[in-house]
Every structure is written in C-alpha cells, then in structure tokens.
Amino acid sequence: MKIIKRSIDIISDQRTGIILGLTTAAILAISSFLLPSPRSPERLPFSESIMPFFSPMQIKYWWLYLLLALAFLYGLSALIATIRSVHTRFSSGSVTGRWLGITLMHTGFLLGLLAHLIAGIGADAVESGIISSRETTLAGRRISLKSFNPVTNPDGSLRTISAELEWNGDPNDIRSFGYNDPIFFDRFTRFLLLQGPQMVRGSAVFIVDGKKIEVADGEYIELPNVRYLVRQTSINRTLTAPLAFLTRIEGELQEDTWMKAGQTNDDGLVFASINQEPGLSVIVRKNDGLPTACAAMALFIIGLGLFLFGRKKIILES
Amino acid sequence: MFEAVSPWLRHAAAALILIWFATELIGKSKRILPATASALLFTLLAWRGALIEFFPLTNKYESFSAFTVFITGVAAYRFADLARPGRALMAFVGAVFLGATYLFESKISYAPPLMITIWYPLHVPLSFAAYAFWIASAAGSLDYILGAADEQFVRRQEANIRAGFILFSISMLFGGIWGVVSWGAYFMWDAKIIWSLVAWIYFTTFTHIKYWPRFPLGLRAAGGLIGMLIVLITYVGTSFMAGSIHGF
Numbered sequence: 001m002k003i004i005k006r007s008i009d010i011i012s013d014q015r016t017g018i019i020l021g022l023t024t025a026a027i028l029a030i031s032s033f034l035l036p037s038p039r040s041p042e043r044l045p046f047s048e049s050i051m052p053f054f055s056p057m058q059i060k061y062w063w064l065y066l067l068l069a070l071a072f073l074y075g076l077s078a079l080i081a082t083i084r085s086v087h088t089r090f091s092s093g094s095v096t097g098r099w100l101g102i103t104l105m106h107t108g109f110l111l112g113l114l115a116h117l118i119a120g121i122g123a124d125a126v127e128s129g130i131i132s133s134r135e136t137t138l139a140g141r142r143i144s145l146k147s148f149n150p151v152t153n154p155d156g157s158l159r160t161i162s163a164e165l166e167w168n169g170d171p172n173d174i175r176s177f178g179y180n181d182p183i184f185f186d187r188f189t190r191f192l193l194l195q196g197p198q199m200v201r202g203s204a205v206f207i208v209d210g211k212k213i214e215v216a217d218g219e220y221i222e223l224p225n226v227r228y229l230v231r232q233t234s235i236n237r238t239l240t241a242p243l244a245f246l247t248r249i250e251g252e253l254q255e256d257t258w259m260k261a262g263q264t265n266d267d268g269l270v271f272a273s274i275n276q277e278p279g280l281s282v283i284v285r286k287n288d289g290l291p292t293a294c295a296a297m298a299l300f301i302i303g304l305g306l307f308l309f310g311r312k313k314i315i316l317e318s
Numbered sequence: 319m320f321e322a323v324s325p326w327l328r329h330a331a332a333a334l335i336l337i338w339f340a341t342e343l344i345g346k347s348k349r350i351l352p353a354t355a356s357a358l359l360f361t362l363l364a365w366r367g368a369l370i371e372f373f374p375l376t377n378k379y380e381s382f383s384a385f386t387v388f389i390t391g392v393a394a395y396r397f398a399d400l401a402r403p404g405r406a407l408m409a410f411v412g413a414v415f416l417g418a419t420y421l422f423e424s425k426i427s428y429a430p431p432l433m434i435t436i437w438y439p440l441h442v443p444l445s446f447a448a449y450a451f452w453i454a455s456a457a458g459s460l461d462y463i464l465g466a467a468d469e470q471f472v473r474r475q476e477a478n479i480r481a482g483f484i485l486f487s488i489s490m491l492f493g494g495i496w497g498v499v500s501w502g503a504y505f506m507w508d509a510k511i512i513w514s515l516v517a518w519i520y521f522t523t524f525t526h527i528k529y530w531p532r533f534p535l536g537l538r539a540a541g542g543l544i545g546m547l548i549v550l551i552t553y554v555g556t557s558f559m560a561g562s563i564h565g566f
Contacts, residue, residue: 021523
C-alpha cells in the first residue's frame, strides 16, 4: 500500500510531469529526422493512424513505441494530478474561476490524448469516388451533384468551388459542399471531403433519322429492323476521338462493332459525341476520435477563458 | 501604384530594423524604430491582402514579412522589459527574416483553394505572435546570461512564455480545424506538424517550471534560448527536412 501511494506521489508530482513533457518533446523532435520522405515509397499514410507502425512492428519505429509509452505516462501523471487537485480543492470548500479554468484545460488535454488514441487506431480514408449529376453511392449514401459553382481569381486560377449535393437521394436534403466545406455524418465520425473538380463522362450522343438522342452505357438504340446495344463509350485520350463499342442486333444475329465520333455506319446511325459535365473528385474519411477531439477543444477553450478572466471565488456548499 | 510604392515600404522597414540593431549596439535605441518598422510592413501586407481579396500569406515573401511584423511588434511592446542584448537579438532576427524576403519572388499571388477559409487567417497570425513572444523570452534569457537582466527576469520570462502558450494553443486548435476541413486530418506524421507539437509541449512544460522548487535560473535562461531554437526549427527548419510535405 505504501509503495502504491509513493508511486502515485511520484507520478503525479509536477517535476515528473515536467520531465515527461520534455522527454516526450525530445522523442518527437528525434522522430522528425527519422520520418520517411512523403515522396518515397515508404511514406506514411496521410492520417492520424498509428497502425502502419504495427503492421508489422519494426525496430526502425522504436521512437514511436517509446513515444506511446511516454504519452501514456504523461497522461497518467496529468490525470492523477488533476484528480488530486480536484479532491483537494473541493475538500477545502471553495474554488476560484482561475483554478477551474486550469482544471478544465488539463481535462481538455487528457481528452485530447484520448481522442488521439482513438484516431490513431482507426482514422483513415475509407472510400473515394466521383460525384456528378448522376447519382452515385458513397459511404452508403446516394449522392448527386445539384449545382457546381467554381470561382476564379482575376488571373484565371481557381479560387474555390462551392457546390450543392443532394444527400441520400432526398430532394429536400440539399447540402453545401466545397473546398474547406466538408459534409460530416455518422455523428461526426465520417466526412466527405472535396479533392478537386473533374470532368465526368456523361451520356453519348447519337443521331437517328436526323434527331439527336442521348444514350447511356447499357441502353439500346432502336432503328427500323435493327437495334444497337451501347456497351461502352469512351473518351479516349490517347486516340483522336471518342469511341463507342456497340453490339448490332438483327433478329437472332448479334455482331460487335465500334464507331468513332463523327462516323455514320451502314444503318445510318451517327455517333456524334460524348457529353462531358463537371464533377467532383471526393474522398470519405473516418475518424472516430473527432467527437472526443471536439469535446477536448471545447473544454480547453472554456478553461482558457476562465483562467484568463475568472477571478471570482466560488464557495461550495458543504 | 502598388508596384511603384510597395517596394519602398519594405526598404524603409528594413532600414529601420538595421538602424534599430545598430543603435542597440551603441545604446541609443528607441521604441519607435521597431514600432514603425512593424507598421510599415503591416501596411505593405494589408495592401497585398486588399489586392488579392484575402489574407496575404500565400508565399514565402509574405510569410517572412508577416513574421517580421510580429517580431518587431512584440519587440516594441516589450521594449522597456528587455535590455540591449535582448533587443539586439530581436532586431537581428527581424533583420534576417526581412532580409531573406529579398531572395524570394515578391509578385502578387493568389491563395490556392485550400487556403480560402477563415481557419487559415485565424491560425497563422496567432502562431507568428506566439513565436514572437517566445523569441522575446529568449531575448530576456540572453539579457540574463550577459548580466543585463534585472530582478524581474523570471516574472517577465513567465509572462512571455505564457502569452506565447495561450496564443499558440488557440492557433493549434484553429490549425487542427483547418487540417480536418481542408485535407481531412488534424495531425499527420509530417515534420512541420510534429515540430508544432514539440513547440507546444515544450512551452507548456515551461509554464510549469515555476512549480519546481528552486529551479536554477541559469537553466531557466538556457531553456528560453532552446525555445528560440525550437521556434526557428518549427517555422523554417522543418521545410528542409525529408519527412515534410511543407518543403521549400
């Protein structure tokens, strides 16, 4: 019992916290020189995750393993010291706004460590895709682009993009989206992030009897006595023109064929062009620690405010 | 008019900083020197910001100029608290950073999309202000080591460390928000971000030194100077590290 109490005294001592803090800072500093270049094949993923360091564990990541141990002790020191401080103050019967502020800041710090641990285990990009006017499914949501508004600078460079998305197939649920304007969902643990604009292949345009029709891949074009299945259309950047791959169906006979844009075939079918429309390249990221991080931030800010401006003594009822 | 007038704002600020440094060496300096230099550079940056209709921190020229605004501004604010060696140090730092801007392209450039958010202008100036207070702390440390500091050294150092800690903490929170909404993460294994954490942990720990009974004053002074090294590595040094996407 005495040993436990002595250990608690040591771990919660201010000097221990100072030593742990400086050592943690030193290990972090050393780690910065050991990180692989973000341009090398061994680069670390673009997230808070620490799982790459355990897949598998390697001796070259010694600094991270040591850092985790230090962070644990650092957190433990702060936690015990905070609990003791709260116990002492409340036993005394009065607290000051300033003390409350310091306590909230420490609590926010501890929550921040917890948030970092949660994020470290699972934060990552989980899905990517392109959003266009055609509905697509991402992260289990049916999403389509309703409006697309790029804003440019006077020199023509892109300043920002603001867009609106129909969320989950609900025409009444239109959400704003753009650079620095992600959409959070699943109780703030998932978010849709804009990577950049992209031209998206739309429907193919054919001319039948002088009339333009728009056809998507997998749809049929009906002509007298013959029909065509549009298997795939392609904006082929290595060749000079878009291509359409078709199956000609006449009775029981089927024949695969292809057409270049601008070409008229023997049935009088004209393949005119492929529509392009603006789309958005997006990524879905997950971070289960985000709600905890937000709580940590709120506590820290409130605590900071009380520390700076809280002078009042609060008498606690016995 | 901008192309004609703006270079002279920088030249004038540079001249004032050099005069400030020289007058510190001979003991004739005045607060008006760093204060005016700060105001001139602020005017220059504000003008650039008006032209691009956004916060003017889009390139190295503007970044180093803004940093000099804060160095000279904090030096003017803390002028009476520092002695000649410390003020000379701040003048030297200001001169180096403003001098470096002469190596960079000064053309007006527009901010890329990921910077067009309120979180960016909330994050960066606060971090620069924090750096400036921490460098003021190092300046006080230099005064102590050279025997120029008075009995208020500890109180003043704590005040500068604390001011920097408060500003940097808020800056880090805003920076974390910016990280999430712009590229999806508030932390990643990148040298710049790691050193920001090093700086925060180091100076947070420093605020607790006063609870260490009889902490040697010499160590406290050394700690202030180490803090300045950390600031310089965090701000500039990380750009030269392999493990950083913030490379020059």
